[in-house]
Amino acid sequence: MTVAITASGAAAEAVESVVPQLVGDLVASGITGLIPDLWGPEAESEAEKRLGWTEAVAVSAPLVPRIVALREKLAAKGLNHIVLAGMGGSSLAPEVITKTYGVELTVLDATQPTQVLTALGDDLEHTVLVVSSKSGSTVETASQRKAFEKAFSDAGYSDVADRIVVVTDPGSPLEASALEAGYVVFTADPNIGGRYSALSAFGLVPSGLAGADIGELLGEADAVTVELAQDRADNPGLVLGAVLAGTKPLRDKIVLVADGTHIHGFPDWAEQLIAESTGKQGRGLLPVVVGLDSPEITEGLHDVQVVRLVASTEETREVAPGEVEISGSLGAQFLVWEYAVAVAGRLLGINPFDQPDVESAKVATRALLDAQPEATPPAITVDGVEVRQVGGLPVGDSLESAVDALLDHLSDDGYLAVQAYVDRVHHSELEELRDLLAARTHRPVTFGWGPRFLHSTGQYHKGGPANGVFLQITQVADDDLAIPDSPFTFGTLVAAQAAGDAEVLSEHGRPVLTFTVKDVQAALPSLINALR
Structure with a gap:
């Protein structure tokens, strides 16, 4: 096998x-045959337009020589540092592919300003930005694109059109604006959802430009297609x-x-x-x-x-x-x-191709960006950590009491989700909190970097079983970054994303506790003590 x-x-x-x-139900051949009623009548309309991933190997094969030719053209101009601006399915697969093949790709799936500034300051002279968005309207990706366009312009580069490559669905607003700007555009099969897009243009273009052997990758997938189609x-x-x-x-x-x-x-x-x-x-x-x-x-x-x-x-x-x-x-x-x-x-008994609750956090974020209200005062501040809760969770007078109050809601069949709206390039050590909390609670604990988890586990948090409790860790960066032609900054955006998600979780009856820090390293010992 x-x-x-x-x-x-x-x-x-x-x-x-x-x-x-x-x-006996011919499920394997049904999936391969693009039969949309396998998931029931309520899912049929969505399934009709979301099974293209079963044909991704054949559809994507013609892209390989085009991607390789573009890589060689860019390299000849000295443009060999690839940065990917994308969220969720647009970034996760390329990250796996390039790491596995041992080639360099900077994945920018963040709105934390220091992380964006790091990407902008890393070898800009040789940088090509891949802007990847299925809908063409993803706020994070649009903001990252604007920041790089300004950086290229401020640096005086005359070849900006060579430095930006776009991957999107045909007919999206991103396709139209990219063609108008003279950028190279790859359109993907619109019948493939974002999380099923690893073997489509979304997975292949940034990975191939970075140097991964995408022809070999498709060959590996092709080798299993016959097995997957058989009812055995x-x-x-x-x-x-x-x-x-x-x-x-x-x-x-x-x-x-x-x-x-x-x-x-x-x-x-x-x-x-x-x-x-x-x-x-x-x-x-x-x-x-x-x-x-x-x-x-x-x-x-x-x-x-x-x-x-x-x-x-x-x-x-x-x-x-x-x-x-x-x-x-x-x-x-x-x-x-x-x-x-x-x-x-x-x-x-569910539809595996839709994501109805992902949009709710986006709506809440947009409302906060439009209104730009004053930040909610913290309930308490301890050792430089501001403590906030949504929905009436008691926090007491210490970090420990706040954590205790959150964990009191953790059931025998529940889970704890740690959501870190923090620069993951410089503070990857926060992931160590996951094991610490799992040992304390004796329950499964997930760890997600914000806002990227909003495009993945965020759907489960609101639409799945109502047995999760949520700990947000947010970072107020010393250096904010304006988003060109936008009324808000990256710092404002990431704060709105965290607050919007907390608001929606609370509306769904999920307990949320937020710790906000300015200096992550300085606050880490206090966080560890409270969580332990």
């Missing part, structure tokens, strides 16, 4: 009981779909751990695919990205399913009780997981 999956415990039982029914018990898409959503009772916390795989960062890509596809109608699967020694792996939680990404090997390896191991090439894994999550949507 191109992708090998080994399951034990409840996952193996799910494969044995669920896959034969999927085979060993179809890896059906097997993995059963693992994810077929356990009884449902183990709906999917713990993802890279354990020896050659693929770098794959769990972060799978996180969006799973959470945004399944978290709706009060149901869903929560992906939890962890390390090898994280508490969720060893605590035997009743609702956790551990999935390990392992090295491709012919050696017999004993799978830990109750766990699942999966191996295979990157291109094949992309396609297998896409099939599997579509199958999981059918098993859960």
